[in-house]
Amino acid sequence: MATMTMYPDAERLDRGERAGFNMYMITSVVLFVLLMLLGLIMRMSQANWLTVRPDLFYRLLSNHGAGMVGTAGLATTGVMWYFLRSYVRLSRWAFVTNYVMFLLGALAIIVAIFVDGYGALWTFLYPLPVRGMGLWTPSAAALFMVGYLLIGVGMLIFYLDAAAAIIRVHGNLGRALGLPWLFGGPIDPDHPKAVVASTMVIIANVLGILAGAVVLVMGLVNIYVPEMTLNALVAKNLIYWFGHMYINATIYMGAIAVYELLPRYSGKPYPISRPFLWSWAASCLFVILVFPHHLMMDYAQPRWLTIMGQAISWSAGFPVLLVTVHGALTNIYRSNMRWTLPSRLLILSMFGWAAGVVPAILDGTIRINQVMHNTQWVPGHFHFYLLLGVLPMTLAVMFHVIGRRAGSPPNNGADRVGLPVYLIGGLIFTMAFLDAGRRSVARRMATHLPDWVATDRFGAIGAMIVVLAMTYFAIRITVGLLTAPASGDTTDGGVPHATG
Amino acid sequence: MILQNVVWAIALTGMGLVALAFVHVISQASRPADDTATRKAARTSHVIRRWLFAVLAIGFVAGSYATLRPFPIPAQHAPPGDHQVVAVEGRQWSWIITPDTVEAGSAVEFQVTSSDVNHGFAIYAPDGRIVAQTQSMPGYTNKLVHTFADPGTYKVMCLEYCGLGHAPMTSAITVVAPAGT
Numbered sequence: 127m128a129t130m131t132m133y134p135d136a137e138r139l140d141r142g143e144r145a146g147f148n149m150y151m152i153t154s155v156v157l158f159v160l161l162m163l164l165g166l167i168m169r170m171s172q173a174n175w176l177t178v179r180p181d182l183f184y185r186l187l188s189n190h191g192a193g194m195v196g197t198a199g200l201a202t203t204g205v206m207w208y209f210l211r212s213y214v215r216l217s218r219w220a221f222v223t224n225y226v227m228f229l230l231g232a233l234a235i236i237v238a239i240f241v242d243g244y245g246a247l248w249t250f251l252y253p254l255p256v257r258g259m260g261l262w263t264p265s266a267a268a269l270f271m272v273g274y275l276l277i278g279v280g281m282l283i284f285y286l287d288a289a290a291a292i293i294r295v296h297g298n299l300g301r302a303l304g305l306p307w308l309f310g311g312p313i314d315p316d317h318p319k320a321v322v323a324s325t326m327v328i329i330a331n332v333l334g335i336l337a338g339a340v341v342l343v344m345g346l347v348n349i350y351v352p353e354m355t356l357n358a359l360v361a362k363n364l365i366y367w368f369g370h371m372y373i374n375a376t377i378y379m380g381a382i383a384v385y386e387l388l389p390r391y392s393g394k395p396y397p398i399s400r401p402f403l404w405s406w407a408a409s410c411l412f413v414i415l416v417f418p419h420h421l422m423m424d425y426a427q428p429r430w431l432t433i434m435g436q437a438i439s440w441s442a443g444f445p446v447l448l449v450t451v452h453g454a455l456t457n458i459y460r461s462n463m464r465w466t467l468p469s470r471l472l473i474l475s476m477f478g479w480a481a482g483v484v485p486a487i488l489d490g491t492i493r494i495n496q497v498m499h500n501t502q503w504v505p506g507h508f509h510f511y512l513l514l515g516v517l518p519m520t521l522a523v524m525f526h527v528i529g530r531r532a533g534s535p536p537n538n539g540a541d542r543v544g545l546p547v548y549l550i551g552g553l554i555f556t557m558a559f560l561d562a563g564r565r566s567v568a569r570r571m572a573t574h575l576p577d578w579v580a581t582d583r584f585g586a587i588g589a590m591i592v593v594l595a596m597t598y599f600a601i602r603i604t605v606g607l608l609t610a611p612a613s614g615d616t617t618d619g620g621v622p623h624a625t626g
Numbered sequence: 627m628i629l630q631n632v633v634w635a636i637a638l639t640g641m642g643l644v645a646l647a648f649v650h651v652i653s654q655a656s657r658p659a660d661d662t663a664t665r666k667a668a669r670t671s672h673v674i675r676r677w678l679f680a681v682l683a684i685g686f687v688a689g690s691y692a693t694l695r696p697f698p699i700p701a702q703h704a705p706p707g708d709h710q711v712v713a714v715e716g717r718q719w720s721w722i723i724t725p726d727t728v729e730a731g732s733a734v735e736f737q738v739t740s741s742d743v744n745h746g747f748a749i750y751a752p753d754g755r756i757v758a759q760t761q762s763m764p765g766y767t768n769k770l771v772h773t774f775a776d777p778g779t780y781k782v783m784c785l786e787y788c789g790l791g792h793a794p795m796t797s798a799i800t801v802v803a804p805a806g807t
Contacts, residue, residue, distance in 0.1 A: 180790055253742070260790075358765050401675075424768065429699070432699065447678065452674070461658065488636060494629065497759070499759060
């Protein structure tokens with residue numbers, strides 16, 4: 127069972143670990159702000175409040191998409207590492223290697239985009255990377271792909287190290303996932319939820335990264351040996367298998383924070399249960415199989431894959447709503463909730479995930495996809511659960527660690543204002559996207575029709591508010607993490623809930 | 627009934643219900659319960675979860691049946707029969723649509739392909755709403771069947787990013803009243 131102690135000794139960071147954690151988190155929040163600014167520029171351009179040339183717009187879009195996915199991966203990997211190392215022995219070199227590989231990969235991507243002009247978006251749909259029509263060269267596309275490979279290899283190293291550490295303690299990944307307890311028998315009450323969730327993420331995302339590596343290598347071969355062509359439909363399947371699992375993994379890594387931290391703030395135990403184990407086992411399968419919902423408009427796709435895309439998209443909502451969100455709400459209901467910035471962020475993250483599931487499931491319906499696919503409904507739903515779900519999960523952990531160093535969770539006046547501002551901005555921003563989807567506004571277009579500009583303006587206003595709040599959070603986190611006690615993470619680890 | 631508006635209403639209802647559940651629980655979150663009330667709350671929580679599961683399961687079965695029968699994507703290898711046939715080819719950054727005039731009231735079969743990269747063939751009604759779409763992919767021909775209810779000029783837009791000229795990659799289909807009306 128997750129500890130009820132607010133700041134347990136097992137989570138203490140020594141000097142080296144603290145440096146690593148700070149690097150991950152400060153890099154993440156700084157990148158989040160910069161990438162949000164790119165998003166704001168694009169929304170202001172669509173709103174006709176700013177003039178951005180189409181070639182630059184698509185470069186910004188490429189950087190925003192690749193950067194946000196990668197940064198969400200970096201931040202939530204930090205979350206997984208922070209909690210998992212309390213239960214298994216993780217190698218520091220793997221954690222640092224992942225960070226270094228991320229930086230090298232990000233550098234390659236930035237150079238590819240802003241020096242070499244790459245603008246085929248984060249999805250690098252074959253054969254667009256080799257058909258830039260003068261906007262970028264195949265070499266730029268190759269550099270972009272190498273950047274992805276570097277980031278993927280770094281994450282793979284981290285996952286393999288984590289898998290080895292989990293196996294050393296729990297025997298095998300099936301046992302770590304809790305499979306022996308699915309159909310009966312007493313569940314070990316001390317089996318950590320962080321281990322279950324981490325195992326699920328490792329299984330799914332290792333497959334995703336390998337799929338990505340295959341299509342990236344195939345793409346690189348095609349760039350330098352053009353006569354070796356790819357099947358566009360197979361390439362698209364592999365790209366979305368990789369892309370969907372990668373971004374889904376960020377949600378499930380971030381969710382570890384909810385399981386670990388929520389009971390400490392509510393003062394109510396959050397025990398492991400059979401429905402919990404079923405939900406994570408099912409989610410593992412769903413995350414691996416759900417990707418065909420990205421190809422519903424590819425009518426040449428085998429029919430069974432398209433039907434599977436809809437069925438799994440709908441099914442994926444069950445564990446989220448019935449177990450994770452229901453469990454979190456049950457945990458705080460009639461509790462002695464301690465309302466601080468981390469706990470508010472945790473609850474916001476649950477709301478963002480649960481509410482974001484609704485438009486996502488609708489878009490995963492073939493009949494609806496026929497009128498919503500590649501409209502702004504799509505960025506509407508994924509921004510909803512990334513901006514209001516995943517990001518708050520990671521911010522909650524960062525503020526929790528700052529609280530550990532300060533002796534109590536952050537909760538000053540500016541914090542209490544910052545969160546509602548973030549929420550209001552996020553709601554305006556995402557609902558503007560969804561409303562635009564209703565109006566058939568296309569996504570990924572540098573120039574918009576006059577009829578579309580009204581929703582663009584609402585979206586741009588929401589984006590401004592979000593950037594404002596996120597800038598505050600980023601400064602607060604950076605200062606908070608860097609102004610820890612000189613001796614490291616030395617705050618007393620035994621502050622119980624009741625005394626807080 | 628415009629499908630997009632139905633979807634919007636369902637989304638707002640679902641998200642609103644989620645928000646209401648959160649508001650209710652948050653309003654109760656700082657009222658610690660004694661042991662009896664805690665046990666009662668736990669039992670209620672289990673009952674709610676069972677009901678929620680039942681509602682979702684029924685929704686899953688009924689929704690799947692309603693949205694998959696008849697299957698919304700036409701059989702890709704069936705002969706066109708009496709459909710009006712339109713060949714569509716996407717290329718960076720224009721559409722070749724042959725013929726570009728069809729009749730309302732009877733099925734039109736669009737045979738959509740691409741000569742270079744992936745495009746998205748989307749048909750916008752005169753009121754600005756998407757009525758049908760499929761992908762335009764090199765090496766494949768996607769068959770899209772749609773029956774236009776009303777005559778008019780329907781705009782074609784590219785909905786899959788295809789490079790610098792993606793946004794201006796538009797065309798039009800003229801839908802006329804059926805002959806003899």
